[in-house]
Amino acid sequence: MELNTLWFCLIAVLWTGYLVLEGFDFGVGMWLSILGKTASERRAVLRTIGPVWDGNEVWLLTAGGATFAAFPEWYATLFSGFYLPLFLILVALIVRGVGLEFRSKLEGPRWQRRWEQAIQVGSWIPALLWGVAFANIVRGVPLDANHQFTGTFLGLLSPFALLGGLATTLLFLSHGAVFVALKTQGTLRTRALGWAKRMALPTLGVSGAFGLWTQVRYSVAWTWPVLGFVALALGAAALSVWREREGQAFTFNCLAIAGVVVLLFGSLFPDVMPALDPAHSLTVQNASSTAYTLRIMTYVAVALVPFVLAYQGWTYWVFRQRVTVDELTPTLGEG
Template sequence: MELHDVWFVLIAFLWTGYFFLEGFDFGVGVLTKLLARDRKERRVLINTIGPVWDGNEVWLLSAGGATFAAFPEWYATLFSGFYLPLLIILFCLIVRGVAFEYRHKRDEDRWQTNWEHAIFWCSLIPAFLWGVAFGNIVRGVKINAEMEYVGNVADLLNPYALLGGLVTLTLFTFHGAVFTALKTVGDIRGRARALATRLGLLTAVLALGFLGWTQADRGDTASLVAMIVAVVALVAAIATNLAGREGWSFAFSGVTIVAAVAMLFLTLFPDVMPSSLNEAWSLTVTNASSTPYTLKIMTWCAGIAAPLVMLYQGWTYWVFRKRIGTQHIADAH
């Protein structure tokens, strides 16, 4: 296996980790409007991800940085062609982070309500747009012989990509609902489980359509196995949620995300960004990669830094592992 193949796998791993962790993070943000009945319950939901949301976004920074360094042609074409949706995602992530930090700075009802609206919308929009973006990457976009994107924003809003957006939105919200049930006590825990069941059934219908479409269009044996794992894991997540086994349900919903993302990257390889104009113009792991020397240096750096970051983040989750409820939230001043 060449180093550019290794880095394709590593980038797939980083995106998988990002969607696994930021997935429930986005889902909890959406649930601040769908599940919480009052401000105290919204504070409970926000506090479940308060210690970890910013660490989850490190995976996005790592995935973007690794793509820039390992596959500069892929990075250039992707970020120029998808400029507007990626800019919207970036804007939402900035506003969302500010909302988490500033929401409690003042006691006025309007101040806190506005920031809570920001948390909801800036969780929902990226959760949808990431699915649209990856749907287009897998489907293929208009890339010419100079490795430049020559389409427009309207080309990105095709049925396949929009279905992908709905899948990531519902899957992340389901993942967040299961995480909420796992991290809370009392009435909100029971309502989170009930909502997770309904979200899981909706997700199953949408995901089966999207993954089936993907398999029919670009799939092979490996991607079919990943698809089966994703579907079985999603069914198991719904079943264990109904049985009140939140830990198992969260694990299975995580496996669903991992298997679904793995399927997308399996159907993509050896391309990194297929061209819908001419297959010969597609960006591949070979023609879009950096020099072997650059990849070698990156491999040494990643081999040292990545395990340390993962250990630290795992320790953070362990420290903040206990459940919380409205009884743990102090009354507003």
Template sequence: MDLTDIWFLLIAVLWTGYFVLEGFDFGVGMLLPVLGRDDTDRRVLINTIGPVWDGNEVWLLVAGGATFAAFPLWYASLFSGFYLALLVILVALIVRGVAFEFRGKIDSVRWRRRWDVAIVFGSVVPALLWGVAFGNIVRGVPLNAEHHYTGDFFTLLNPYALLGGLTTLLVFALHGAVFLALRTTDDMRDRAKALAWPLGLVAVPVGGLFLLWTQLAYGTGWTWVAVLGAALALVAGVAAARGGREGWAFACTAVAIVATTVTLFGALYPDVLPSTTDPANSLTTTNAASTPYTLKIMTWVAVFFTPIVLLYQGWTYWVFRKRVSRAAIPRSGGLPVASREAA
């Protein structure tokens, strides 16, 4: 294994971390109008991810930066061909981040409802389009001999990629539901557990069909292990959620996302962006890579700084590990609900 293979693996790890961590963020945002019956409920939902959502997005920034540095031709072809879709994702993420920060700035029901809509928009759109994007990366896109994208926006809207988008949308919603069951109390916890069951009944067959299609059309012999692992973990997660074991349920949905991402990158390798025009035009880990010197410098930087980042993010999750309840949400005058009622 040379440095190009190592960096392909590291980029796969970064995307895996992003989908696992940001996946439940997206799920919580999507479920805001479903589980949030009043403003206090919605504040409970937002507070479960409030301390960590921006840190989870760092995985996306690092994955994009690593792709640019390690495989500049992959980055260039990808962003030129997927420009409109990636722009929509970027706008949605910006709107979502602004909504989290601005929602509580004015004490107005209309103001908060508008930002709630922005949170839902900023969660649904990326959850859907990331699946569409990776479906097209695995399937391949039309590239000419100069590795330039020759299709248009509607080329990306093919059945396989759309199924991939529907899969990520449903699995992230399920991931978010079990995360909320793990991080909330009382009625909210019960409602989140109850919602995980119908979400799982839809996510399991849709995700299973996408994984099967991926394996039969693009997979290799060993990726069957990842496909079966993802399917079993998803089923186990739904069963655990229904049985009230939300910790196991969250672990299983996380494993399912990991195994699915492994399946996609395993089916892609050694290409990084296949060409549907002519296989000779495909970008691979060899012809899309930076110079060996660049990869060597990047490797040493990763060796020193990656453990620090992981330790810091792990510490953040440990500090904010307790469940969030309605009683902890301040009302007017800054008093929590329980304190206000006692007063």
């Protein structure tokens, strides 16, 4: 395997880690005021992701950095052409991060509610726009001979792209509800399982429709089994939710999201940024860095990535216990 193809695959792996881990973070944020009826319950919901959410975002930084180093033309075209949606995602992530850090700094209910609203908004926007962005990358965008984006923001809001945004939103909502059920007890767990049951069929239907559209219109023959795998994983997740086996459901959701990433990147290859005019497309060949750069990156990745994975795995193990509302001391204004 050539190094540029290897790094295309590694970037897909990084996006898989980000969407699987940050996916339930987004879901928890979107469910915050629905699952948490009181301030104590909302605090318990946030504590399910409290020790890990910032570590999960590292996957996005790493994916962006790897794209910049391995495929600089892809990075430049992507961030210039998708400037507005990516800027909105960045602002939303900042707002959500500030909300998670600042909510507990004061005990006033008005202060806490405002930051809780910021967390929710900062979770909904990326959940939707990541799907829109990836759908557009797979569909292809208008590029000129210099690989410059020549379209508009409204041009990115095609029916296919909007369906992609709806699919990722529902996937993350289901993922988040199952994660809250996995990490809590009592009323919160019951409420989260109830919403996970309600979300199972809509998620399967919309995600299946998006996957089928992707496969038929934009993908290749070898990704048909991948689409089947995604459908089976989502079906198994739904069945596990109905049996109230949230651990199994969470595992199947992770596998389904990973399968979606494989489907999307498999549909792209050997392009990294398809153009509506195929002659102007960016590929793993014409968008990549030099062989020397890719070789140095490979050595660094082999040396450092195992330590990063070990540390994050250790973090999840340390904070594996379930969160209960009773163990949290109420603060001023909590009802």
